[in-house]
Amino acid sequence: MIDPSEDGMTEPVVSLRGVRADLGSRPVLRGIDLTVRHGEVVALLGANGSGKSTAVRSVIGQVQTAAGEIRLFGTDRGRFRDWHRVGYVPQRTTAASGVPATVTEVVSSGRLSRARFGVLRKADHAAVRRALDLVGMADRAKDPVDALSGGQHQRVLIARALASEPELLIMDEPMAGVDLASQEVLAHTLREQVSQGATVLLVLHELGPLEPLIDRAVVLRDGCVVHDGPPPKAVGQHALPGHDHVHPHAPAGAEPIRTGLLS
Numbered sequence: 001m002i003d004p005s006e007d008g009m010t011e012p013v014v015s016l017r018g019v020r021a022d023l024g025s026r027p028v029l030r031g032i033d034l035t036v037r038h039g040e041v042v043a044l045l046g047a048n049g050s051g052k053s054t055a056v057r058s059v060i061g062q063v064q065t066a067a068g069e070i071r072l073f074g075t076d077r078g079r080f081r082d083w084h085r086v087g088y089v090p091q092r093t094t095a096a097s098g099v100p101a102t103v104t105e106v107v108s109s110g111r112l113s114r115a116r117f118g119v120l121r122k123a124d125h126a127a128v129r130r131a132l133d134l135v136g137m138a139d140r141a142k143d144p145v146d147a148l149s150g151g152q153h154q155r156v157l158i159a160r161a162l163a164s165e166p167e168l169l170i171m172d173e174p175m176a177g178v179d180l181a182s183q184e185v186l187a188h189t190l191r192e193q194v195s196q197g198a199t200v201l202l203v204l205h206e207l208g209p210l211e212p213l214i215d216r217a218v219v220l221r222d223g224c225v226v227h228d229g230p231p232p233k234a235v236g237q238h239a240l241p242g243h244d245h246v247h248p249h250a251p252a253g254a255e256p257i258r259t260g261l262l263s
């Protein structure tokens with residue numbers, strides 16, 4: 001029988017094997033394995049400080065790893081150069097504040113990885129407009145990002161990631177601090193991307209409105225993977241719209257694997 005892992009077509013889009021990372025001399029990732037296959041939507045869940053952001057930041061090379069192997073589209077991360085194939089939405093910060101950039105300028109910066117010699121051409125400007133349209137921000141194109149609400153700002157960061165028309169989207173808590181209207185726009189945008197074949201790795205605190213999109217959940221605790229499989233049901237139900245909290249303990253009688261995964 002042919003081992004599908006040896007078939008180039010089924011090479012995972014993201015693969016981490018035994019990845020360890022230390023931050024400030026403290027072990028934050030303690031040997032994690034994570035695989036995201038073509039077209040999959042994988043949620044990385046876990047309590048505060050469990051290592052979710054560190055894991056995705058190690059994938060895009062923002063965190064140095066102490067051991068293990070990371071591959072992107074089958075290539076060792078150290079040798080990977082096709083960064084236009086990857087769209088990254090960082091955990092929302094106040095990065096925009098004080099920066100006198102317009103919405104279009106911010107989104108255009110996400111297209112530079114595709115632009116030849118760093119010059120945006122007609123097709124690039126069209127891709128930027130498409131990305132703005134996708135997140136419903138075309139009418140704010142000329143506004144300074146400083147003038148936007150938190151949810152609108154997040155939409156702009158997502159448009160920036162989409163501007164390079166990436167095959168892999170990595171998002172760190174895209175729904176955090178985002179108003180309901182923007183959450184719906186983001187869920188819709190993500191649905192569109194997924195229906196067009198995008199592969200998605202999402203850091204989430206709770207599944208929330210993205211729950212129907214999630215194929216698999218990987219749960220971290222103290223820098224280790226404690227669950228890799230179907231999204232934890234108990235958590236999912238509580239994370240549906242109308243539930244803005246996650247119970248620290250699963251109800252009595254719940255399957256052990258689902259108990260307190262996020263606590």
Ligand SMILES: Nc1ncnc2c1ncn2[C@@H]1O[C@H](COP(=O)(O)OP(=O)(O)OP(=O)(O)O)[C@@H](O)[C@H]1O
Nearest residue numbers: 023024026028046047048049050051052053054055
């Ligand atoms: N630059 C750093 N230096 C030292 N420790 C760090 C640094 N960045 C993160 N940490 C620590 O590493 C641990 C994991 O952080 P990380 O941000 O990956 O967790 P997380 O699961 O994404 O948490 P959250 O849900 O709060 O974002 C935390 O204890 C955090 O305090």
